[in-house]
Structure formats: structure tokens, C-alpha cells
Amino acid sequence: MAHASKPQHRRLAANPRRHTLKTLFCAALAAAGLAAGSAQAADDWPNKPIKIIVPYTPGGSTDIVTRIVMEKLGPRLKQTIVVENRPGANSSVGSAMAAKAEPDGYTFLSMLPAYIINFHLYKLAYSPADLTPVVQMADLPLFLFVAEDLPVKTVADLVAYARKNPDKLTYASSGNGSSAHLTGADFALQSKITMTHVAYKGSAPILTDLLGGRVSMVFDPILVPMQYVKQNRLKALAFTGKERWPTEPGIPTMEEAGLPGFVTGSWAGLMAPANTPKPIIDRMAREISEIVKEPDVRQKFLDAGFLPAGGTTEQFAALMKKDSARYAEIIKQAHITVN
Template sequence: MDRRSLLLGLCAVPLCTPALVGTARAQSWPARPVRIIVPFPPGGAIDAMTRLLAPSLSEALGQPFVVENRAGAGGTIGTEAAARSDDQATLLMVSMAHAVNPALYPRLPYGPADLAAVAPVAVVPNILVVPGASPIQDVRGLVAAAKQDPGQITYASAGNGTSIHLAAALFCALAKVEMTHVPYRGSSPAIADLLASRVDCMFDSITSAAPHIAEGRLRALAATTTRRAQAYPDLPTVAEAGLADYAVDPWFAMLAPRNLPEAARGRLGEAVRAAIQQPAIREKFAIIGAEPMEGDGASLQALIEAETAKWGKVAKEAGIQAD
């Protein structure tokens, strides 16, 4: 073959197309150990889910995945750390608080453009509960009691702006009732006062409420979620119990800094979706009340945008501010 023919032949071969480069980079990611920042303390549902997922992601993607808790300021400290990371080996696990925080913290040190949606992970329902000895038997009874004595019915929360607080604020708005908010620093002290009947009700996470419901110390009135909680198939949703437009689905999801290439995010998303389909992981999720979600990065991004708008409106109308 002469030189001219050889050159023509080489020109005809697409040696390094953008698509091939992207695929190669995706297949080589991650090139080193990956940390998953959980912007809340150890021990909660988000921490437990992340630690359940990490070994499966390590096996699927060939590098260690290590969980790092960076709590504070409603999750914004850990989120900022992930958003500012430039090492392509940092991920972020978020809760519904991620969509609420823009309304609570007007000057966040990061914005929507700093993080990319990877995959939804799970919903952990909140359950409307009252003390076992309470005369309130159902949602209609709670609404009637609140209307009879405006402001006298109290509800506990794990703090201002938490999903527990927002679930109650939305309930009050839709039922057109006034109840008094009693914020605590975490769910445990709130539950303690609820069990002692020092407060009247709480929209608590299923994770912490379930043991007390099983013992009869708390009475479950309804699930806050769009669909009935898998752990309580006979328990109506708040919407089924009378507030037709009510829905609070406390969700959890995986995000990545924007500098992680799209192809790598896609590969990671596939690994997350495969992990939450594993029977062993689903069984362990069920223990903490976590219900795996379906979807991809695009559907997660749409969820985040819708939830940010929804909870921004609720927070503004209820005058909710960060602690």
C-alpha cells in the first residue's frame, strides 16, 4: 500500500469520536475511592440507606465507596462540601430537606447548577400519630378537635423546617385549622413528650414511630404519603382520610457535583437502580420503612424542581424559618 492510500484509509477511521471518548471515560470512572457525603448525623434513615448501598456500589463499580457524615444547618454544610468538590470522587445523598432548604436559607452557598441528579433511592413515609391514650381516633377527629379549640391542639416536630414540621404545616393549611407547633432538637425528645402526652400529635417518620405503634403506645391515624405505606397497608393516607390534596413523600436521592461527566453519572445511576432492586437490600430497607423508588436522573431532577416550588410556597405561607 502506498503512502497516499494509507493516509486516506486512516482518515476514514473515526479513531476518537466524542461518543467513544465519553464511553471510555464512563467505563474508567471511578479511578479511585469514592466518598458519599451524608449531610446528617449517623444513625438516621438516610445514613442507614447510604451504608446499605455503599458495598453494592463498590462491587459494581470497582472502587471502595466510603460514607462520610457532615452534619449541620439542616444539611446545608455537607451539601456545600459536595457542591464545591472538584475531585470527581465525591457524591451526595440528600433528603427532601434539599428541596426545602432554599426557602429556609435564602443565601445558600451553592445553587441548583452546582449539583446534578443521579438517581432517586427511596421514600420513608411519615405517619400521623397520637398517644395511645388520646381520645382522637382518626383524622376527622383531629380536625374536629383543632377546629373546636383553635391553637389548643399541639404538634411536635424534630425542628423547624423538617419534613415532620412541613407535613403538619401542610395539614393545617389544607384542613384550615390552627394547631400550635412545638419544635424539638431531633425526633427522640419529640417522641418522648408525645408518649407522655405532653403534646397531642406528630407527623413522625415511620422509622422512629413504628416500634411505639407496635407496642400500642402510639396510635397511627394516617400515612402522609401519596400511596399507603407498605408497612401499614390497612392504614389510610391523609388524603384518603379526608384531605384530598394532601401528600408528603419524604424522599431520598443520590446527587453528584456538576463536574462529574454525564456518562459517569449515568453509569452510577444504573448501579444505584440495580442495588435497590437486590432482595437483600430491599429487605433491609423495609426494616427502616424505606420504600425503593423508580426513576433516573431526569425524573429525579423534575422531582427536585417540583418539590422546591411546593415547599417554598408552604414555608412562605406558614412563615417557617430555619432554627
Template sequence: MASIAHFQRSAWTILLAFGSVAFTTHSQAQDNSANWPTKAIKVTVPYTPGGSTDIVSRTVFDAVSKRLGQPVIIENKPGANSTIGVAQTARAPADGYHFVSMLAAYTVNMSLYKKLPYKASDFVAVSHVADLPMFLFAANKLPVKNAKELAEYGKKHPLNYASSGTGASAHMIGARWAQENGLNAQHVPYNGSAPILADLMSGQVDMLFDPALVPMPHAKSGKIKVLAVASKQRWPGEPDIPTMEEAGFPGFVMNSWVGVLAPKGTPQPIVDKLSKAIADAAQSPEVKTKLTQLGFGAVGSTPAQFQQLIDQDTAMYKGVIDKAQVSID
């Protein structure tokens, strides 16, 4: 009997010890979340320095750093259509000090690649930082004055549309617009904006969905046409350009965007605190003005709102990619 009693006392001692460890670990996690951040935060940008995602990330996180009282280090990790940098973050510690700033390409890649070094469940959404409106530009040689006329023209004549590469936002938007309007439109991938604009101005390529920053000056000088913008509202910087919905294409809203993800397991209080700091920064007059000058619309959402956008775009792009039969091994 003594040995049984001794065993019972030993078992209770072990259980209490485990309980104490679990309680201490949970308490430490709460304390870490409450005191976060206590050191520099690292944000991976899976694109080259000086690109739109890099500039937006640096602009917003400079303001976030001031709000949180800790430096934010931006690390550029380009390659493989952003998948290298995203994979690095998926493997990073979920300690609240590792994040990735992504374009909408993240949702495209889920269906574009047959194999990825990560999956959607490896991440949690933090914030939808900014939108990037996509404008429809067309070559002057086409006998059209608006997007509706371009669609009618495309039903009778073959068209081609440019993008910066397979799976790029311009590719996906062009493919969806062609699919929904029954156009015979061929995708032409390019390497960079300069050759795209040269061929659009010369008429070698017929149309392009692209942000305003680079092509818009050429449209204003009359070298190409700008017909519509694929956003919900008109772009404040170009109020005379109609939305695709106003141009006769109901429900055609298809922006690119920048958003922030964290590794799965990052404490929710930290995710919420960073999300709020991003929203405050993005909506501040100084940052909002800078983003507008870059062609972006400031957002700053809750994690739940951003996750809803990710799910919605992942499903939408899957439909476009499956129909277009596009894939990358």
C-alpha cells in the same frame, strides 16, 4: 506579502494546535467516562453516623460498590441542617468521584434559609434512592379515631404538633396539613425523638408526622394512635393503616426521601452509569428487604425523574414556608 503569508501559516498552526488540544481533552473525557470508575468514589452524608440517611446510604452504596467494582467511601459531614456537607460537595471536583446523599431537607433549605453557600444550579440529579413514608400519630387524650376526625377537632380546638426542628420534614408536613385544613396548630420543635415521644404519650403534644421506625411500636402497644400515612400507597409493613388520601385528604402525598446529587459538570455518562447502579442495587431483594426494615421504600430512579421530584418539592415547600412565614438567617 511574505510576512502576511507567514502570519497566515502561523495562525493556522495555532488554530490546529488548539483544535488538537480540544479534541484530545474531549477524547480523554470520553475515555474517562467509559472507564469510570477506576478508583474509590466518595459520597458525603451531611448527617451524623448511625442516622437514617447514613444507614440507607451505606446499605445502598455497599451494593453499588460491588456492581461497579470499586470501593465507595461514606464521609459524614453533619451540621447546619445538612448545609455544610452539601456545600462541600458543591465545591468538589466534578470528576465523577464526589457525590452527596441527601434527604428531602435539601429542597426545604432552598426556601428556609435566606442565604445558602450553594444554589440549585451547582448540582445535577443522579437518583431518587428511597422514599421515607411519614405517618400521622396522635395523643391518646384526643377524642378522635381517624385523621378526618382529628382535622374536624382541630378546627374547633387549638392543636400543637411536634418535629425534630424548624424545617424538618415533620415540621413541613404538619404545617402543610394545618394550612390546607384551616387548623389552629402550633409547631413545637424538639431536639431528638425521645422527648417527642415522651410528650406525645403524656399528651403534652397532640400530634406528630414521623417515619414508622421509632413511634410505631408505641402505637402497637396502645400508648399513642396512628391514624394515616402520607404516601401514595399503603405501607407494605402496615397494610391496615390508610393513606391520607383514603382518609379523606385528596392529593395529600408528602414523603421524605433520600437521593444522590453530583457537582455540576459531572459527565453525564458517569451520572447515568451511577444512577443505573443505584437503581439495580436499591431494587435487589437483599437491599429492598433491608430498606423496608428501616421504614424506607426502595426506588432507584433516572436522573430526569429525580430532578422532576426536586423541582416539584422545592416549589411545594416554598409555598408552605412562605405561608407559615418561617425562615432561618
């Protein structure tokens, strides 16, 4: 868990930079289907330990998903799998390491949407063409949690409060450019309200300030905040998934709460250095897709606030392309920029 640090308050500001990533993402998708290497080159894979880079601190959503899956994958591949946490710069430190790794099937990157968001906000030492999609492991839908002392009980109440008090409502995220940041910005756009974004360095200080009423709300997975809802120390107003969360059927979806089309969330997926042999990528995608269907894995996911995903490499590539366009539009409309 990250140590608390002073939150960085910032208004959404005009962004003079505009990023065109279509060509680069097309190259990344092409790499998914045209990765160099033959079946013969992958015949003896894996014959040494495999490293999975998690570009976040231990104990976070990506780390939990990765470790649940890799615990099962190791025995299937008859090989040791090492999960290595390399946090920093909104996941770009670990992503850069993976992008520069040998494309030999022994280094992979486990990532969240921040990976694609970063290309729209930062100048990076790597491009979308440097890594290729493997498979989506999980969906990480979000709940809208608000401080207990905020005088609202529904999303409609929250919107009305924001319109009457345009300078009071704040929303937290674990960093500028995170999916929670953009989800909050999208909520403000769709609700036609004004909010102040508060960026933190990790989830622990967010929870501390939310419980203390120093920040108004956050879009976050269920795992940690829901226990405080049960203690009447926080309120959960809505869920960003298409359908209600299985264990919290009393909490409406954002669509049911009055925002048609507001279905969003985070996800966890696996990437590989570009030109990793396609037979290896296909094997990883197939094995992981089977793993997330196992009943005990599904239960562990649900307990932690995730939904199993799986599927093909092509399906994951299509999701990344769609989300890249969606996040680019939110960034543009909300005039989001970072230093």
C-alpha cells in the same frame, strides 16, 4: 441518635423574604444533562475510593438508605465506598462540602428534601447550580403519629379537636425547614386548623416528648414510632402515601381519612458536584436503580420504612423541581420563616 435538647416552640410567622429559584434550578437541571467531561475522561473511573457525604447523624433515614445501597454498590464498582456523616444546619453543612468538592466522580451527596427546602428559607454558601441530580434511591412516606392521651381516634377527630382547642395542638419536627415541618404546616393549611410547631434537634427527643404527651403529634417514618403503637403508647392515624403501607393495611391513607390530594412524604436521593462527567452520573444512576430492585434490598428498605425508587437522572430532576415548587407554596401560604 441525637441527645435530647430543649425544644424550640415557634408560631408560624410572616416571612418578608420571597425567593425566586426557577433560574437556579433550571441551571441545576441543565447541569444534569450538560455536565462537563467526556466518556474518555471517565474510562478509568473509579480508580480510588468514592466518598458519599450524608449531611445527617448516623442512624437516621438518609444514613440507613445510603449504607444499604452503598454496601451493594462497592462490589459492583470494584471500589471502596466511604460513607461520611457531616450533620449540621438542617443538612446545609454537608451539602456545602459536596458543592465545593472536585467534580471528578469521587464525591457525592446523599440527601433528603431539606436540600431543596433550604434554598427557600436560608441564605446559603452554595446554590442549586452547584450540585446536579444523580438518582432517587428511596421514597420515605410518613405516618401521622399522635400522643396516646390525645382524645382522638381518627384524622377527623384530630381536626375537630384542633378547631375546638386552637391553642392546644402542637406538632413536632426534627428542625425548622425539615420535610416533617412543612408536612405539618401543609396539614394545618388543608385542614384549616391552627397548630404550634415545635422544632427539635433530632428524632430521639421528639419520641420522648410524644410518649410523654408534651407534644401532640408528628409526621414521621414508620421505623421507630410504630413499635410504640403496638404497645398502645402512641396512635397512628393515617399514612401519607398513595396506597396503604404493606405491613400496616389497617391504617388509612390521608386521602381515605378525608384530605383529598394529601399525598406526600420524604425521599432520599444522590447528588454530585456540578460538572461531574455525565458518563459517571449515568453509571451511578444505572447501578443504583438496579440495586434497589434486588429482593434483599427491597426487604431491608421495607423493614426500615422505605420504598425502593431508582429511575433516571431526568426523573429525579423533575421530582426535585416539582417538590421545590410545592414546598415554596407551603412556605408562602403558611408564612414560614426561620432565624
